[in-house]
Amino acid sequence: MAKLTLPPVELVRSGHSACPGCGPALAMRYLLKGTGERTVVSVPASCWTIIATGYPTTALRLPMIDTPIEATGASISGLRAALDALHMSDVQVVGFAGDGGTVDIGLQSLSGMLERRTDALYVMYDNEAYMNTGIQRSGSTPEGAWTTTTPVEGMARGKGEPKKDIMGIVLAHHPVYAATLNVAYPEDFLRKAQKAASLKGPRFFHVLAPCPPGWKFASDQTVQIGRLATDTGIFPLYEVENGKLRVTRKLGQLKPVRDYIKVQGRFGHLTDAEIDTVEHEVQASWAALLQREARP
Amino acid sequence: MIEIRFHGRGGQGAVIAAELLAQAANLDGKIPQSFAFYGAERRGAPVVSYARIDDRPIRLRTAITAPDIVVVLDPGLVEVAPVMDGLKPGGTLLVNSPLPPERFPTPKPAFVATLDATQIALSHGVGSRTMPIVNTTMLGALSRVSSVVSLSAVQHAIDEHVPARPAENGLAAIEGFHTVRVAELPGLPGGKAPSGPVAPALSSEVPEGPIASMASDVLHTSSWRTLQPVITREKCTRCNFCWKFCPDNAIDLDSEGFPVVRNEHCKGCGLCAVECPPVAIEMVVEGGA
Amino acid sequence: MTRLVLSGNYAQSYAARLARVQVISAYPITPQTTIVEQLAKFVSSGELPAQFIKVESEHSALQVCVSAAALGARTYTATSSQGLLLMHELLHWASGMRTPIVMGVVSRSVGPPWSLDADHTDTMSQRDTGWVQIYPESNQEVLDSVLEAFRLAEDLAIRLPVMVAEDAFYLSHTVEPVEVPSQAQVDAFLPPRVPKGTLVPGKATRLGSYVGPADYVRFRREQARAMERVPETLAAIEEDYGRRMGRTYGGLVQEYRTEGADAVLLTMGTASTTARAVVDELRSEGKRVGLARIRVFRPFPAKEVRDLASRVDRLGVMDRSWTFGQMGSAATEVAAAIQSSPRRPRLSSFLAGVGGRDVGTALLREMFRDLLSKEPSGLRWLDMDPPKEVPLHG
Numbered sequence: 001m002a003k004l005t006l007p008p009v010e011l012v013r014s015g016h017s018a019c020p021g022c023g024p025a026l027a028m029r030y031l032l033k034g035t036g037e038r039t040v041v042s043v044p045a046s047c048w049t050i051i052a053t054g055y056p057t058t059a060l061r062l063p064m065i066d067t068p069i070e071a072t073g074a075s076i077s078g079l080r081a082a083l084d085a086l087h088m089s090d091v092q093v094v095g096f097a098g099d100g101g102t103v104d105i106g107l108q109s110l111s112g113m114l115e116r117r118t119d120a121l122y123v124m125y126d127n128e129a130y131m132n133t134g135i136q137r138s139g140s141t142p143e144g145a146w147t148t149t150t151p152v153e154g155m156a157r158g159k160g161e162p163k164k165d166i167m168g169i170v171l172a173h174h175p176v177y178a179a180t181l182n183v184a185y186p187e188d189f190l191r192k193a194q195k196a197a198s199l200k201g202p203r204f205f206h207v208l209a210p211c212p213p214g215w216k217f218a219s220d221q222t223v224q225i226g227r228l229a230t231d232t233g234i235f236p237l238y239e240v241e242n243g244k245l246r247v248t249r250k251l252g253q254l255k256p257v258r259d260y261i262k263v264q265g266r267f268g269h270l271t272d273a274e275i276d277t278v279e280h281e282v283q284a285s286w287a288a289l290l291q292r293e294a295r296p
Numbered sequence: 297m298i299e300i301r302f303h304g305r306g307g308q309g310a311v312i313a314a315e316l317l318a319q320a321a322n323l324d325g326k327i328p329q330s331f332a333f334y335g336a337e338r339r340g341a342p343v344v345s346y347a348r349i350d351d352r353p354i355r356l357r358t359a360i361t362a363p364d365i366v367v368v369l370d371p372g373l374v375e376v377a378p379v380m381d382g383l384k385p386g387g388t389l390l391v392n393s394p395l396p397p398e399r400f401p402t403p404k405p406a407f408v409a410t411l412d413a414t415q416i417a418l419s420h421g422v423g424s425r426t427m428p429i430v431n432t433t434m435l436g437a438l439s440r441v442s443s444v445v446s447l448s449a450v451q452h453a454i455d456e457h458v459p460a461r462p463a464e465n466g467l468a469a470i471e472g473f474h475t476v477r478v479a480e481l482p483g484l485p486g487g488k489a490p491s492g493p494v495a496p497a498l499s500s501e502v503p504e505g506p507i508a509s510m511a512s513d514v515l516h517t518s519s520w521r522t523l524q525p526v527i528t529r530e531k532c533t534r535c536n537f538c539w540k541f542c543p544d545n546a547i548d549l550d551s552e553g554f555p556v557v558r559n560e561h562c563k564g565c566g567l568c569a570v571e572c573p574p575v576a577i578e579m580v581v582e583g584g585a
Numbered sequence: 586m587t588r589l590v591l592s593g594n595y596a597q598s599y600a601a602r603l604a605r606v607q608v609i610s611a612y613p614i615t616p617q618t619t620i621v622e623q624l625a626k627f628v629s630s631g632e633l634p635a636q637f638i639k640v641e642s643e644h645s646a647l648q649v650c651v652s653a654a655a656l657g658a659r660t661y662t663a664t665s666s667q668g669l670l671l672m673h674e675l676l677h678w679a680s681g682m683r684t685p686i687v688m689g690v691v692s693r694s695v696g697p698p699w700s701l702d703a704d705h706t707d708t709m710s711q712r713d714t715g716w717v718q719i720y721p722e723s724n725q726e727v728l729d730s731v732l733e734a735f736r737l738a739e740d741l742a743i744r745l746p747v748m749v750a751e752d753a754f755y756l757s758h759t760v761e762p763v764e765v766p767s768q769a770q771v772d773a774f775l776p777p778r779v780p781k782g783t784l785v786p787g788k789a790t791r792l793g794s795y796v797g798p799a800d801y802v803r804f805r806r807e808q809a810r811a812m813e814r815v816p817e818t819l820a821a822i823e824e825d826y827g828r829r830m831g832r833t834y835g836g837l838v839q840e841y842r843t844e845g846a847d848a849v850l851l852t853m854g855t856a857s858t859t860a861r862a863v864v865d866e867l868r869s870e871g872k873r874v875g876l877a878r879i880r881v882f883r884p885f886p887a888k889e890v891r892d893l894a895s896r897v898d899r900l901g902v903m904d905r906s907w908t909f910g911q912m913g914s915a916a917t918e919v920a921a922a923i924q925s926s927p928r929r930p931r932l933s934s935f936l937a938g939v940g941g942r943d944v945g946t947a948l949l950r951e952m953f954r955d956l957l958s959k960e961p962s963g964l965r966w967l968d969m970d971p972p973k974e975v976p977l978h979g
Contacts, residue, residue: 001534001553014545014558015515019306019339020565025543040786042652050338052512055794059512063784065655066793067648068674074645078610078652081636083786085607085658091786109648112641186540212565213307213339218424220566220579223541506682506804507782508791 005187007033016059018051021219023209023226024125025051026183028060028096031123031205034193037062039092040083042076044106045069046098047132048125070105072097073113076120092197093120099140100130103164114173114202121196121203124166127211135214139164144274145266146216152269167206171240176201179239179248182208184226188237188248195239208235216265228260233286238293245292257282297350298444299360303379304369304431305520307339313369313431314345320435320445320453321349329354339427340520340563342377349444365442368392369413369430372582374400376519385483388442390476392430397479405483409441411476413468420468422461427522429465432458436469437476447473513561517544521564523579525557531576538568538577586770586830591763593756596724597663597689597749598623599763600731602633603771604687606661610638610649615701616757617665617691624661643668647675647686654684655792657780659735663689665753666707670695673711679746680715680808682792683782685738686746687731688716692854692905693753694940702941703753705853705905708882709914715808717747717815718883720853721834725763727751729832732766732775736822739778742814753941755855766830774829812884819881837886840893842868843875848899848956851890851919853879856903856937856944863949874953879915887922894923894930901933901956903944912936912964937967 011032018025024047032039041064043049049066052059067075072095079093095113102110102124110122129147130136137147143162146152150159170178177199179192189207196203210226212219229235230249234257237249257279261267270278300317304310311332318328332345346360362382371393373379383389385404393400394415397408413430423429432454439447447470454465527538534553546561547568555568569577591599597620601609609628611621627633638649643664650660664672669690679686694704708718719734721727727749734747751757766774784790796804820836827833841861843849852860857878867874877893879886894900900923904913911917912934923929935952938944948968955962 002536004536006540010545012545013512014561015512015517016544017338017341017515017517018543020520020543020563021567022543022565026541029543029545038786040656040784049795052791052794053508053515055506055508055791055796055800057510057512057515058508058789058791058794060791061789063656063786063788064791065652065784066791066795067652068678071644071648071675074640074648075652077638077640077645078608078649079656081608081610081638081649082653082656082658082660085636085653086656088786108641109645112645115641116638218566219339220570222543222565222567223571506792506794506796507784508794509789511789 006030006190009033009037011037011039011061013059013061015053015057016051017053018047019213019219021212021222022051023183023211023222024048024127026222027123027125027207027209030183030186030189031094031096031193032062034190035092035094035121035197038090039094040065040079042067042072042079042093042095044072044097044101045132046101047127048096050132069101071109072101072106073109073111073122076122077113077116077118080118080120095120095122097122097124098132099124099126099128100138103139103166107169111173114170114175114204118202119200121205123205123207125207125209127209127214128163129214131211131214140166144270144278146269147266157269157274158266170204173202174243175204177239177241178204180206180208180235180237182226182230182235182237183210184223185230185237185249192239192248214266216268217263221263225260225263228255228263231255232257232260233282234260236286236289238289247289247293254283254286297348297354298365298442299363300347300349300365300367300444301360301363302345302347302367302369303373303377304343304345305339305373306341306343307427308369309429309431310343310369311345313367313435314347316431316453316457317347317349317435317438317445319457320449323449323452324446326351327353338520340522342373342519363387365390365438365444367434367438369434370522371395372519372522390434390438390441392434397477398481401484402481403484403487406481407441407478408481409437409476409478411437411472413437413472416471416475417468420464420471422464422468432465433468433472436472440473440476441478516560517563518560521562522582523564523566524559524562524582525564525566525568525577526580527555527557528576528578529554531574533574533576535573537571537573541567541571543567586767587765588762589765590760591724592619592758592760593724593727593751594619594691594758595623596728596763597731597751598627599765600728601661602627603766603768604659604661604732604735604775606633606635607658608636608638608650608653608660609662610640610646610660611662611664612640612643612646612668614643614665614668616693616753617663617668617689619757620663620689643671644675647672647679650686651675651679651682651684654686655682655784657778657783659739659778660686661688662686663691665691666693666695669707669711673714676711676714676716678793681804683744683808683811684746685735685744685778687734687738688746688748689731690748690750691753691757692750700940701753703755703855703905703938704940705914708748708750709906712883712914715745715812716883717745717812717881719747719749719881720879721749721751721756722855722857722878724756724759724761725832726834727756728763728765729826729830729834732771733819733822733826736775737815737819740818741779741781743811743818744782745808745811745815750854752855764830764832770829774826815881815884816886816888834880836889837879837881838889838893839878839880841876841878843877843893843896845873846875846897847873848901848953849875849877849893849897850949850952850956851877851879851900851902851915853882853915856949859944859946860949863946863953866946867950867953872953872957874957882915885918885922890919890922891926894926895928897930899933899956899961900930901935901952903935903937903952905938907936931961933961934964935967936965942968
C-alpha cells in the first residue's frame with residue numbers, strides 16, 4: 001500500500017455542488033489540507049458560493065463568510081483584525097476568490113490588502129473566465145479563448161487580448177510569499193499551502209483550476225489538462241519568497257502547447273499559425289522565468 | 297392552454313428544449329411561453345424548465361404546478377427527481393428510456409410514452425456518450441404523442457435556432473417521432489407517486505440568523521450521475537491516486553488501503569478512472585444498462 | 586463624568602473609545618475626517634487598544650467591519666455623502682448578516698454638483714438598507730446616541746447595524762460642551778458584546794449562504810421583526826442610560842409644546858434646536874404651535890406620528906432631501922403613516938436646508954406662518970433666493 005502523499009483530513013465535505021470534474025473543488029480540498037482546521041475562509045460571489053451548497057448546509061468543516069464579488073481583500077483584513085482583537089491570532093485567514101473577482105472587480109481590494117500587509121493568504125482560483133455566470137471573459141481569460149462574450153463569429157477569433165499578469169501585479173506589492181499552483185500537482189500544492197501557513201504577512205496563490213464546462217473538455221480530463229498547462233510552459237509552477245523566485249516544477253524540454261490547446265473546445269477554432277504564435281510566446285516567457293530564477 | 301414541464305440535467309439542454317418548443321409552436325401559429333428559474337444548477341444536476349402553449353395570449357406569469365405534459369430528458373431522473381408531481385389525470389408523461397411505457401406507472405391515469413432518445417441522438421452524432429443532447433429527439437417524439445406542436449414546426453425551429461448540427465438534430469427529431477411508443481396507464485392504487493429525495497428539514501424559525509452549519513454530505517449528489525466507477529480490486533495497486541484526485545471526496549480508503557466509492561456522493565466525473573495507473577477503474581452506465 | 590468642549594465629530598470618536606470598540610475601519614472624506622483622525626490618535630497612544638484598519642475605499646471599510654463583526658468583534662466606522670453611497674452594497678450585507686456595526690455618518694449633500702454641506706440626501710437614500718437610523722441634534726446627543734447604538738445593535742433580540750447621522754458642520758465642526766461619562770459608567774452600561782449567529786473558528790459555520798425563495802423571505806421577515814422590536818428595546822436602553830447618565834431623548838419622536846397646538850412642525854437633526862426657539866417665540870406671541878423631532882427615522886416611528894396626527898389639524902414636515910415626484914423624503918413617510926390615522930391633519934412639506942442652505946429663525950417662522958394660514962401651500966421649496974447669508978465655513 002502506497003503512503004498517502006496528502007494528509008487524510010478532509011475539510012471539504014462531500015455533497016457539494018461543484019460540476020463533475022471541477023478544478024476549483026480540488027483546489028479548496030488541497031488548500032485546506034495544507035492550512036488546517038484552524039482556518040477561516042472568505043469567499044466572494046464565485047463558483048464556490050454555489051459549490052459550498054445552499055442554506056442550511058455547508059460543504060466546509062470550517063467557518064466561511066460570503067462577501068460581494070469585489071470585497072475579498074477587505075474581508076480578509078477584517079477577519080484578521082477581529083481574530084487579533086479577540087486573541088485568536090493562531091487562526092489562519094484565507095480569501096478564496098475567482099479570477100474575475102480578483103484580477104477585475106476585486107483588484108483594488110486585493111491591492112489594499114497587500115499594501116496594508118494583512119497577515120492572510122489570498123487564493124485566486126483561476127478557471128479563466130466568469131464561470132459561475134456561464135463563461136464570460138475575464139481579464140484572466142487567455143488570448144484566443146472562446147467565451148460567450150468573446151464569440152468565434154465572422155472575423156472574431158475569441159478573446160482578442162492577452163491574459164492579465166496577476167502575479168506581476170501582486171509581486172509589485174512585495175508579498176512575503178507568492179506562488180503559482182495547479183490542481184494537477186497536489187503534492188506541490190500541499191507543500192506551498194503548508195509553507196504559506198507557516199509564514200506571517202500578506203501571501204498570494206495563483207491556482208490554475210481547469211473547468212470542464214467552461215473550457216469544453218470531458219469531466220475526466222481535468223488533471224490531464226492541468227498537467228499539460230504546466231508541462232507545456234503555459235502555466236509554470238514557481239514560488240517567490242522575499243523576492244527570490246524558484247521554479248518548483250523543473251522542465252527540461254517543454255511539451256508542445258498544441259497538446260494543451262487541441263484538447264479544449266474553447267480553442268477549437270485556432271489555426272496552426274495561431275498556435276505557433278502561442279508557442280513562441282510561451283517559449284519566450286519560460287526563458288524569461290528561468291532568467292529571473294537565475295538572478296541572485 | 298397546454299402546460300408542459302421538462303426535466304433534465306444541467307448542461308443537457310432542458311431550457312433549450314422548452315425554448316425550442318416555444319419557437320416551434322409559434323411557427324404553428326400558436327402563442328407560446330417558455331421559462332426557467334435557474335442560477336445555481338450545475339452540470340449533471342437535475343433541472344426543470346417550462347412551457348405554455350395556447351391559441352390566445354397567455355395571461356399567466358407563474359410557475360406550472362399541474363402540467364398537462366411532463367417530458368423527462370434523462371431516464372435516471374425518474375428515480376431521483378419528483379417528475380410525476382402534479383401531472384394532470386389524463387395527461388402525458390414522455391420519458392427518454394429504452395424501457396416500455398408500462399415501466400413508468402403514473403399516480404393518476406395518464407398516457408405514458410417512451411423512446412430511447414439517447415441511442416437515437418448518439419446515432420445521429422448529437423452530443424457525446426457522457427452528455428448526449430436529446431432535446432431535439434424528444435421534441436420530435438412530443439409532436440407525435442400530443443397535438444401541442446407539429447413535426448414540421450419542430451424541424452423548422454431546429455433549422456432556425458439550433459446552431460450546431462441542425463441537419464443531424466432534425467433527423468434525430470424525425471426518428472424520435474417515428475419510434476416513440478405510447479400506452480394508456482390506469483394510475484397507481486392510492487394515486488401516490490413513489491416518493492423522491494427529501495430536502496434537509498429546516499426549522500421554522502431562524503433565530504441564529506443566516507448561519508449554515510448542517511453538513512453538506514446529507515445531500516446525495518449521485519443523482520447527477522449518468523456513469524459510475526467500478527473498481528476491479530484484483531488490478532488495484534492501492535496507489536490511492538483515485539482518492540487523491542476525487543473532486544467530490546467520494547472515495548474512501550478501507551483499512552487495507554483499497555479504495556471504496558461512496559456511491560451516494562460520486563458524481564461520475566470519471567477522473568479516478570483516467571488517473572488510475574493500473575487501469576483498475578471502469579466507468580459503466582449507471583444502473584448497468 | 587467630565588465636561589469637555591467637543592465637536593460632533595470628536596463626540597463620535599470619544600463615544601467609540603468609551604465603547605471599547607475592537608475593530609475600526611474607515612476611509613477619509615470631508616467632513617468626517619476628524620472622527621477618524623481622533624480615533625487614530627486614541628489607538629496610537631494606546632488609550633484605545635483596537636485594530637484600526639486603514640483601507641483604500643469606503644466599500645472596503647464597511648467590508649472590514651462586516652467580516653470583523655461576523656467573528657464577534659465590536660466594530661465602528663464613519664463616513665459621509667459619497668462614501669456612504671459607495672458603501673450601499675455593503676449596507677445590505679451588514680444588515681442581512683445581522684452584524685451589529687455602529688457607523689457615524691456626517692450627513693452631507695451628494696454630487697454633482699459638488700457640495701460639502703449639510704443635507705440628508707446621503708442617509709435618506711440608504712433608508713431601506715436595514716440599518717437603524719438615529720439623527721441627533723446636539724454633540725451631547727451624538728455621544729449618547731453612539732453609546733446607546735452599540736447597546737441596541739448588540740441586543741440579542743435586535744442584532745442590526747445602526748447609523749448615527751449628524752448634520753455636516755452644524756454638528757460635525759461645531760464645538761460645544763459635552764458631558765463625557767467615565768469609563769466605569771460606560772462599562773456598566775455597555776458590557777462586552779455577546780456573540781450570537783457568528784462564525785466560530787474550528788466549527789462549520791457559514792454566514793451569507795445562498796438560499797431558495799422560501800428561506801429568503803423568512804430571513805427578511807426575521808430582519809423586519811428585529812426592526813419592529815427596536816422602539817421597545819431602545820426605550821428600555823434609554824431608560825437605563827437616563828438612570829445612569831441623567832439624559833434621555835424621548836424615544837423615537839421627541840415632542841415639544843405640542844399640547845393644544847393648532848400646527849406642529851416635524852424636523853430632524855439640528856434644525857430642531859432652532860425650531861424649538863422659534864416655537865417659544867411664537868407661543869409668546871400667542872400662536873399655538875409645537876415641534877416634534879424625528880430622532881429615529883428607521884424604523885420609521887409610524888405609531889408616534891399617527892398619535893401626534895390624531896391631536897393636531899396642521900402638520901408640517903421640514904426635509905433636507907426629497908423624493909422625486911412626491912415631496913420631502915420624511916414628508917412622504919409621514920403621509921403614509923397618517924393615512925390610516927382616524928383623524929388626518931392637513932399635511933405640508935417644506936424643503937429647506939438643502940445643500941447646506943442655512944435654516945434660520947426667519948425661515949422656520951415662515952414655515953409656521955404657512956402652516957397656520959388659511960390655505961397652506963402643501964409643498965414648498967423654501968429659501969430659493971440667491972445666497973446672501975455668510976457661509977459657515979471656507
